[in-house]
Amino acid sequence: MTNQELAKIFFEMAELLEMEEVEFKPRAYEKAGHSLEVLEEDINLFYKKGGIKALESIPAVGRGIAERIEEYLKTGKIKDYEKLKKKTPINIFELSAIEGVGPKIIKVLYKKLGIKNIKDLEKSAKAGKLRNLPRFGEKLEQKILKSIKFYKKSHQRFILSDVLPLAESIGSRLSKIKGVQKLEFAGSLRRRMETIGDIDILIVSDNPKTAMKIFVEMPEVEYIHAKGLTKSSVRLNTGIDADLRIVPEQSFGAAWQYFTGNKDHNIALRKIAMRNDYKLNEYALFKGKKQIAGRTEEEIYKKLGLEWMPPEIRENQGEIEAGQTKTLPNLIKISNLKGDLQVQTNWTDGANSIEEMAKEAEKLGYEYIVITDHTRSLAMTGGLDEKKLLRQSKEIEKINKILNVSGSRFHVFTGAEVNILKDGSLDIKDEVLGKLDFVGAAIHSNFHLSKKEQTKRLIKAIENPNIDIIFHPTTRVIQKRPEIELDMEEIFKQAKKTGTLLEINAYPDRLDLKDEYARRAKEMGVKFAINTDAHSISHLHLMEHGIFQARRGWVEKDDVINTYPLSKFLEFIKKPKNKRF
DNA sequence: GCCGTTTTCGGCCCGACTGTTTTCAGTCG
Numbered sequence: 001m002t003n004q005e006l007a008k009i010f011f012e013m014a015e016l017l018e019m020e021e022v023e024f025k026p027r028a029y030e031k032a033g034h035s036l037e038v039l040e041e042d043i044n045l046f047y048k049k050g051g052i053k054a055l056e057s058i059p060a061v062g063r064g065i066a067e068r069i070e071e072y073l074k075t076g077k078i079k080d081y082e083k084l085k086k087k088t089p090i091n092i093f094e095l096s097a098i099e100g101v102g103p104k105i106i107k108v109l110y111k112k113l114g115i116k117n118i119k120d121l122e123k124s125a126k127a128g129k130l131r132n133l134p135r136f137g138e139k140l141e142q143k144i145l146k147s148i149k150f151y152k153k154s155h156q157r158f159i160l161s162d163v164l165p166l167a168e169s170i171g172s173r174l175s176k177i178k179g180v181q182k183l184e185f186a187g188s189l190r191r192r193m194e195t196i197g198d199i200d201i202l203i204v205s206d207n208p209k210t211a212m213k214i215f216v217e218m219p220e221v222e223y224i225h226a227k228g229l230t231k232s233s234v235r236l237n238t239g240i241d242a243d244l245r246i247v248p249e250q251s252f253g254a255a256w257q258y259f260t261g262n263k264d265h266n267i268a269l270r271k272i273a274m275r276n277d278y279k280l281n282e283y284a285l286f287k288g289k290k291q292i293a294g295r296t297e298e299e300i301y302k303k304l305g306l307e308w309m310p311p312e313i314r315e316n317q318g319e320i321e322a323g324q325t326k327t328l329p330n331l332i333k334i335s336n337l338k339g340d341l342q343v344q345t346n347w348t349d350g351a352n353s354i355e356e357m358a359k360e361a362e363k364l365g366y367e368y369i370v371i372t373d374h375t376r377s378l379a380m381t382g383g384l385d386e387k388k389l390l391r392q393s394k395e396i397e398k399i400n401k402i403l404n405v406s407g408s409r410f411h412v413f414t415g416a417e418v419n420i421l422k423d424g425s426l427d428i429k430d431e432v433l434g435k436l437d438f439v440g441a442a443i444h445s446n447f448h449l450s451k452k453e454q455t456k457r458l459i460k461a462i463e464n465p466n467i468d469i470i471f472h473p474t475t476r477v478i479q480k481r482p483e484i485e486l487d488m489e490e491i492f493k494q495a496k497k498t499g500t501l502l503e504i505n506a507y508p509d510r511l512d513l514k515d516e517y518a519r520r521a522k523e524m525g526v527k528f529a530i531n532t533d534a535h536s537i538s539h540l541h542l543m544e545h546g547i548f549q550a551r552r553g554w555v556e557k558d559d560v561i562n563t564y565p566l567s568k569f570l571e572f573i574k575k576p577k578n579k580r581f
Numbered sequence: 582g583c584c585g586t587t588t589t590c591g592g593c594c595c596g597a598c599t600g601t602t603t604t605c606a607g608t609c610g
Contacts, residue, residue, distance in 0.1 A: 023593090024582065024583085024592090024593060025582050025583095026582095027582085027583085027593070028582035028583055028593090029582075031582095031583075032582085032583085060582090060583065060584090061583085062582060062583050062584075063582085063583090064582050064583080065582070065583085099608090099609090100599090100607090100608065100609090101608085102607060102608050102609085103607090103608095104606080104607060104608085105607075105608085134601095135600080135601055135602080135605095135606070135607080136600090136601080137600065137601060139599085139600065139601090140599090140600065140601080143599090143600090187610090197610095198610095200610090225598090225599095226597085226598055226599070227598095228597070228598060230597070230598095231597060231598070233598090233609095243610090245597095258610095259610080261610085263594095263610075266594080267594065270594055270595090271594090274594090275586085275587095280594090281594080281595065281596075282595090282596075283596095
């Protein structure tokens with residue numbers, strides 16, 4: 001997609017200009033790159049509709065960058081970029097991914113040793129050639145070698161669900177240290193991003209020395225990056241870094257806000273502060289030298305004329321404006337959920353029986369679940385055919401009777417996860433689908449069709465009156481499989497038109513729809529269900545990850561159908577599809 | 582190169598830590 005191509009070019013230009021020590025322009029290109037990265041509409045259409053004027057309406061894009069975008073759209077090239085590249089033909093993204101290596105060092109490396117990529121860098125470092133460069137030494141050389149080793153091992157981020165238990169274990173140990181009065185997580189962990197860069201921990205302590213000592217000596221610590229009295233940073237044996245900061249109590253709110261981010265959100269806040277003749281940093285909000293807020297986040301936001309806002313939406317994507325006008329969303333909570341609408345059992349590739357799944361769900365406080373085993377064309381899972389589906393329905397009927405007799409109000413609905421074939425048709429006959437309570441359709445194959453074909457394929461399933469929901473609509477697996485190519489605007493439009501739900505799948509490496517799609521779909525009037533896609537009773541407990549993602553997408557309780565109590569859910573599925581929302 | 586409820590010119594977030602220095606540049610968040 002052109003938007004992403006251009007974003008990448010501008011990011012690269014920013015780095016190259018930074019190397020040249022050009023002032024201010026790097027930030028400008030970086031910001032423009034970021035704008036394009038998150039731009040919903042295709043830049044080609046944007047330009048076609050409104051020309052260079054329309055381009056200038058994009059935030060952080062002014063006359064200069066608009067002209068360069070135009071040049072790229074017309075010729076496929078940007079002369080300034082080509083020039084920069086020619087002058088410094090290096091793999092700058094690769095080199096700057098090495099921890100401790102920034103633009104200035106990259107410049108010296110290239111000018112003095114001709115280093116263009118990580119391979120060159122490793123070779124020179126191993127040969128001891130770095131230590132003699134200006135402001136270099138043996139220690140820096142060793143540090144770079146270590147960083148390269150790490151980069152090779154795992155330069156990716158870590159999936160939230162892998163990090164959360166580890167962080168919580170460390171947190172609970174640290175909070176027991178004598179003198180520690182308060183402990184909170186910050187950063188991407190607190191914002192519940194789908195992947196986490198590192199673990200940020202803030203504490204208030206009247207005995208910083210002890211806290212720092214215990215932190216860097218934890219059994220998980222593999223390497224100490226830095227150890228000071230207010231900040232220490234370590235690498236843990238799982239490969240993730242953890243930072244511990246000790247902050248004064250009267251600054252805790254300011255520090256928590258600051259280190260939670262994200263960066264864009266913070267910059268926006270600082271600008272508001274400046275406009276009001278305040279100064280905001282990680283210690284407090286100041287008027288002159290006087291602290292006027294800082295003990296809590298709430299008082300900082302309030303003094304800046306904003307409502308406090310949940311960390312999940314602190315992205316500078318409209319939440320600041322909403323905080324000013326008191327129109328922040330009332331984000332969905334896990335306690336709002338009354339059912340799970342995607343549950344697999346041992347009828348196919350699940351580990352537990354229908355009854356076991358139902359009992360566990362009831363324990364979690366739900367009022368209902370839908371059994372959605374795979375269908376026949378998904379052979380590897382032993383998918384059900386029409387006959388088996390009808391047999392399963394009878395079994396479910398029995399289970400409901402037993403539940404009823406035992407005084408439970410819990411209900412098990414019949415359903416399926418029907419497979420969408422290459423041409424968009426389904427692998428189960430409509431007459432059988434019509435007999436099930438609630439049916440999901442999903443793509444499990446042919447991931448590489450063109451955008452046009454793929455969109456047509458999914459819309460065909462959406463238009464089927466028996467399909468209540470599309471499960472994991474983009475089929476991505478985080479860090480393993482990219483999303484399929486779809487015209488998401490068109491998908492959302494058709495989902496709304498036909499009354500088809502879209503899933504926010506809570507399984508930690510799917511989280512599909514992702515936050516930005518959920519937000520856009522909501523804007524277009526689409527409704528969701530948040531489901532675990534459980535294949536065992538333990539999976540039923542993963543629901544919070546779907547909630548995190550939904551919250552990041554500004555989703556509220558009323559947008560999500562499985563927040564409905566049993567009676568209302570029944571009413572919902574009884575209505576014809578196109579009359580539902 | 583961008584931007585504007587003080588500005589179409591003159592600002593652009595800022596502090597901690599490290600490694601190399603001998604007063605500070607570079608990186609990171």
